[in-house]
Amino acid sequence: MSTRLEARNITKRFGGLEALRGVSVTAQDEILGLIGPNGAGKTTLFNIICGFLRPTSGAVIFEDRAIHTKRTHEITQSGIARTFQIVKPFSDLTVLDNVLAGLGCHIYATPRVFAEQYSTRTTIEPAREILAFTDLTKWADTLAGNLPIGLQRKLEIARALATQPRLLLLDEPAAGLTSGEADELAVLVRKLRAQGKTIIVIEHNMAFAMNLCQRIVVLAQGEIIAQGTPAQVQTDERVINAYLGH
Amino acid sequence: MSIAQNLSNAMVLASTYILIAIGLTMVYGVLKVLHVAHAGVYASGAFVGLGAFNFVRPFCTPTLEDARLASNLAFWISLPIAMIVSGVMGALIYLLIYRYTWGKSPTISLVASVGLFTLIQDLLQKPFLLGPRQQPYPAGGAGMPRIETPWFMITPTQVLILFVTLILLAIVYVILNRTRIGLGWQAASLDPEMAAAVGVNVTHVIVLNFFLGSMLAGAAGVLVGVYDNMVFSTMGDVPSYKAFVVVVLGGLGSVPGTIVASIVLAVTETFMVAFAGSLMPRDAIAFLVLILLLMFRPRGLLGRA
Amino acid sequence: MDYFVSLAVFAGIWVVLALSLNILMGFAGQVSLGQAAFFAIGAYTSALCALKFDQPFFVGFFAAILVTGFVGAFLGLPSLRVRHDFLVLATMGVNFVVVAIFKYVDFFGGALGLIDIPTPRFFGVNNDIPYLILVWLYVGAAILISWYISKTWTGLALNAVRINEEAAAAVGISVPRFKIYAFIVSAALAGGAGSLYAHYLKSLFPDNFNFIESIVILSMVVVGGVGTLRGPIIGAIILRALPELLREVHDYRFTLYGGLIVLMMLFQPMGLLGDDSTLMRGLRRLFVRKEKVDYEHAA
């Protein structure tokens, strides 16, 4: 197994608040779960990996290249895509155009961006494939903002996939889903894993994470308090305490 | 001119900035709306004050032999009238416009505000209101004394501006810090939903907020009208912009910050003009300051990031 | 006749201005209250080319487009730091500063303005008809450019930036770069309009480009429908031609602009012909119902 992503000794301060304190995480070719109580710093870690935030100290290495000084769009172009905890679809574009926006990832930095139309047969075909893969085909022409939350979360995954990432970061993808929808989501994530993508999932719902992930990192108050297989983590005393709020 | 003289002139200028900008900053504090039409209220205040002054003065003359006294009395009657009309105007602006645009994209409120400002200014220059030409507002110092020291001199009109500003600031201070509604405003500007949850009537607070802020702007219009001895329909143009410089400089929503920022801007302008001469029109300084400020501190000088 | 020619020339110029702001505002979501500054820079560039450097019209015209495009890139910089309402303030400031520069620097004619700007004559015709055609050719170009942008990846990227900057960055879009693109295209279009304006008017004064002109341009876009192509075009024609045709309305032009803006923001923030406006929904409903009937007939 090669190391896909390595976050080395990340510290992030917001004014007086230390949201992350010396956090080191590596992701191999796997589904890695990142769990922890609210405010633990999980989203902050994603924001640092994606270049939305700069770490106060520490480094992020993606496939042997340091990316923590790069900007978000460059990081996306280099192969990392994400979804947002608070969904941010392009709400007044159709579902299909949302996916096309993701497909443009490797065009935006080239002169083709001025010359080529975005909605042609050669672009729509792969976009529709992604819609079919994420089971969104029948919503293709709906405005993204009109979808229910569960479908918006799926659309975010579809849009992220369209950028052809090798590392996919999912921020609480199961939040607000019914248990049926969550099961479907788990199937989808496993399919992505089978395609060779590395996936990091933030999850609030313990059961969902335990079931889906091969390895789990537990974050509380900006520090890693445990990591290991779901079984190891589940019985860890500190984890139980953190979740009970002691 | 001596440094002391420049400073005292700057304080007079700062007073007018303070009166205009406090209303804006209060509105921004609660609604997060850039209330451009505030400058329309300011110009309307000057117009109403002038109208009241011209209307009342003939009635004062027969009773008071001295024309000076009559004019002074007319001024002191016209000032509160202008303030009340401006206050009502501000409250109506909220009730008729921002109440409905609030909560949508901030651009919608802003564009509506710009439209309203355009409308007010254009109406003001119609012949049945101010007319296209400037009108004198000859109230002089309204009975204020002249202050003379070896270092600087303050004209009666300048004394008038400083005096009225101090009184109004004291009133605002008491209202904001000592009354239920003032505390409600402070709560609402921190978090309107939370304030509503603990029983603050947010609508009342906002209406009062507009009333108070617009009253101050109306007073500023009257004072500037008297100081320059002229009132004209587009007198809100420059303040509309400068007041924002002050508000942004002062940290958006902070009343003390606004006062400090008014003084800083007024002093800077006065000394730039005094020592750099007419290199640049005075007003352009404010615009440049704002653009640069927004570039380097997009959330204001004292604003939280 | 001359009257209608001049009306049509001005209408064309304002259609371009509305379209130019639409690229910035409707596509990229960057609200600017300084569009008149770009208009002014184009007008002055072109006029100075003719007056100080004796250049023919087309040299001035293209110089205007180039110079304004360049300045647009520069003045777009605040949009990278400042968002939403604060950007509006910054662009307002740009408008004031640009007008102040033209007013106080002698090279630009100062408060006395520039006079005797030649109106070009084409094909030996001694009236303004060829010029009118030129103006509307430029309008056509502006429409084509707007339409083309909306179809390309650039248009999709601008849309993404407008809707959500973070999500845009997360699909690989360089938000700053696309904002600057929008400023360049928008400014350049307005600059060309400025050139056409200068050579038609023959004289220029800084006050022609006051803040109120930016408001007028904004009203056109907002009243017509932000982000669509039809909206700004119709908005500009209505707001430019209507007051000219009705004298009484003309005196209350700015009251009308102001009032319309307020009413639109209250009741139809998407504009008369915006995608989700009452009018468009009504039209669409009519249209769709007819289609259904046809479908039933066929079946």
Ligand SMILES: Nc1ncnc2c1ncn2[C@@H]1O[C@H](COP(=O)(O)OP(=O)(O)O)[C@@H](O)[C@H]1O
């Ligand atoms: N941009 C920010 N500015 C200031 N504080 C922040 C910011 N983002 C997150 N925080 C703070 O950092 C802490 C961790 O937040 P977050 O990473 O969102 O937690 P989680 O996703 O684990 O629930 C919280 O206390 C939050 O308030």
Ligand SMILES: [Mg+2]
């Ligand atoms: Mg989170």
